Amino acid sequence: xxxxxxxxxxxxxxxxTSILWxxxxxxxxxxxxxxxxxxxxxxxxxxxxxxxxxxxxxxxLDVTESKAIYDDISSFIKEANQFSTPDEDLNLRLDxxxxxxxxxxxxxxxxxxxxFESDILKDLIHPQIAHHAVANQNEGDTVFDIFKTDDxxxxxxxxxxxxxxxxxxxxxxxxxxxxxxxxxxxxKSIDNWIATFHASTITNGNEAIMIIGDSGNGKxxxxxxxxxxxxxxxxxDFTPLHQDTNLYRYPxxxxxxxxxxxxxxxxxxxxxxxxxxxxxxxxxxxxxxPPISDFNQSKPFVKCNKVVFVxxxxxxxxxxxxxxxDNILNTLIPESWVSPEETHALQFINWLKTLQCYELNYSDNxxxxxxxxxxxxx
Numbered sequence: 001x002x003x004x005x006x007x008x009x010x011x012x013x014x015x016x017t018s019i020l021w022x023x024x025x026x027x028x029x030x031x032x033x034x035x036x037x038x039x040x041x042x043x044x045x046x047x048x049x050x051x052x053x054x055x056x057x058x059x060x061l062d063v064t065e066s067k068a069i070y071d072d073i074s075s076f077i078k079e080a081n082q083f084s085t086p087d088e089d090l091n092l093r094l095d096x097x098x099x100x101x102x103x104x105x106x107x108x109x110x111x112x113x114x115x116f117e118s119d120i121l122k123d124l125i126h127p128q129i130a131h132h133a134v135a136n137q138n139e140g141d142t143v144f145d146i147f148k149t150d151d152x153x154x155x156x157x158x159x160x161x162x163x164x165x166x167x168x169x170x171x172x173x174x175x176x177x178x179x180x181x182x183x184x185x186x187x188k189s190i191d192n193w194i195a196t197f198h199a200s201t202i203t204n205g206n207e208a209i210m211i212i213g214d215s216g217n218g219k220x221x222x223x224x225x226x227x228x229x230x231x232x233x234x235x236x237d238f239t240p241l242h243q244d245t246n247l248y249r250y251p252x253x254x255x256x257x258x259x260x261x262x263x264x265x266x267x268x269x270x271x272x273x274x275x276x277x278x279x280x281x282x283x284x285x286x287x288x289x290p291p292i293s294d295f296n297q298s299k300p301f302v303k304c305n306k307v308v309f310v311x312x313x314x315x316x317x318x319x320x321x322x323x324x325x326d327n328i329l330n331t332l333i334p335e336s337w338v339s340p341e342e343t344h345a346l347q348f349i350n351w352l353k354t355l356q357c358y359e360l361n362y363s364d365n366x367x368x369x370x371x372x373x374x375x376x377x378x
Contacts, residue, residue, distance in 0.1 A: 112142050
């Protein structure tokens with residue numbers, strides 16, 4: 001069989017499961033022990049006929065069953081190696097328009113200027129970092145330009161194109177901007193990162209816990225609640241994993257949807273005075289809650305070996321239980337950017353193997369707070 005399609009790395013993650021990394025596509029797949037055996041047999045066979053014969057002899061299957069397994073494994077391997085080629089041309093040079101809004105921000109020792117072509121584009125980025133804005137007319141150390149042509153959104157840094165994205169995929173622009181900003185404020189480059197996760201992260205100063213969940217399941221609201229109860233918000237919605245396997249701080253405010261306003265009003269100082277922002281094509285009403293900790297005085301990175309999948313349901317009983325890494329990856333991987341570099345892939349898999357995984361279903365905020373205290377051994 002074509003061994004160039006075989007997974008580059010295969011690592012056991014316990015519970016009779018393994019994680020595979022396919023280098024060609026930068027895909028991570030969790031498989032059972034029995035499926036892994038079939039994959040090994042597939043790549044050790046000379047051709048389809050020998051594979052089918054091996055299945056008949058070793059698993060005592062008839063020809064029809066063996067052919068069906070061959071078709072399934074062949075399709076699995078093909079799909080696992082599929083990759084999407086970027087449609088952006090980084091050599092594209094557009095005339096950067098004059099901005100309608102220019103904002104300057106200070107993060108530690110870095111001054112950042114962002115030029116926005118329109119109010120709509122400003123609202124994609126500015127509310128999350130408005131608490132770092134300053135009344136500074138001088139150009140920053142780094143200058144970003146964000147503008148639109150036809151149905152494309154463009155992100156430039158210091159007059160060089162970073163990426164172009166369809167308007168409907170505006171979240172990709174937000175994610176790439178977050179990565180570029182992280183590079184600037186932590187003095188890193190894109191080559192330094194193993195992954196960035198669509199996750200919130202809190203810390204007690206010694207360790208961090210990453211919070212994941214489906215959209216609308218309350219991870220940002222829970223992060224704000226925990227922040228109001230003396231935990232430090234390391235990142236909200238965008239959590240970067242460095243090649244030193246620390247999670248790094250991203251100083252964005254927590255985005256809170258209207259349904260949680262009543263819950264947070266009594267526990268977040270000045271919450272009622274925060275501006276309501278209408279964001280995105282769905283015109284969602286949001287408030288942005290700045291981190292309580294001072295970015296300049298806070299630890300820039302923390303180790304993390306716990307991940308909690310959260311789901312808020314006012315009608316269900318609260319519970320915290322251990323879950324499998326497989327269940328965590330089903331949510332974590334699809335919405336994350338993972339470096340395609342081989343060394344980073346191995347680091348990522350080894351980091352995954354250290355994780356303790358939990359599932360929190362909660363209807364009671366006090367219950368959730370108590371369980372996070374327990375996870376932090378407090």
